[in-house]
Amino acid sequence: MSTEPADTGTEGNDPAIEVTPDAAEEALSLLDGEGLDTDIAGLRLFVQQGGCAGLSYGMRFDTEPEDDDLVVEHHGLRVFVDPASKNYIGGSTLDYEHGLQAAGFEVENPNVVSECGCGESFRT
Numbered sequence: 041m042s043t044e045p046a047d048t049g050t051e052g053n054d055p056a057i058e059v060t061p062d063a064a065e066e067a068l069s070l071l072d073g074e075g076l077d078t079d080i081a082g083l084r085l086f087v088q089q090g091g092c093a094g095l096s097y098g099m100r101f102d103t104e105p106e107d108d109d110l111v112v113e114h115h116g117l118r119v120f121v122d123p124a125s126k127n128y129i130g131g132s133t134l135d136y137e138h139g140l141q142a143a144g145f146e147v148e149n150p151n152v153v154s155e156c157g158c159g160e161s162f163r164t
Contacts, residue, residue: 056112056130056131057085057110057112057119057121057129057130057131057132057133057134058114058132058133058134059112059114059115059117059119059133059134060133060134060135060136061115062135062136062137062138063117063134063135063136063145064114064115064116064117065115065136066136066145067083067117067136067145068115068116068117070101071083071101071117074101076101076103078116078117078118080103080104080118081101081102081103081104081118082101082102082104082105082111082117082118082119082120083099083100083101083102083117083118083119083120083134084098084099084100084101084102084119084120084121084122085097085098085099085119085120085121085125085129085134085147086098086099086121086122086125087124087125087128087129095128097129097147099145102120105118105120106120106122108122108123109121109122109123110122110123110126119134128149128151129147129149129151130151131149131150131151132147132148132149132150132151133147133148134146134147134148135147135148
């Protein structure tokens, strides 16, 4: 398991996953609401097959990281990324948007070369 503190950007050759303060605050609130220990538990960010462009993002809470996960911590939030997903989302920023029509987590991924029309899936 590799750990990247928020102030280093990367460890070794692993591209950083950034988390905005809004995303961290929202996720920590949700983790707390689930009764999970935020010192150990975290948000798992992953890529899965699906969507009209081929890949889509997934997120869920995990009680602890797997041994081979990339673990980053920003603003008190731990984010877990498996090795296969890291290849697709390294260098991305996780944000939380508060909007009138929709609110939710968004991944700003510099590796994306195209997205579907609805923005739910992507291709690298």
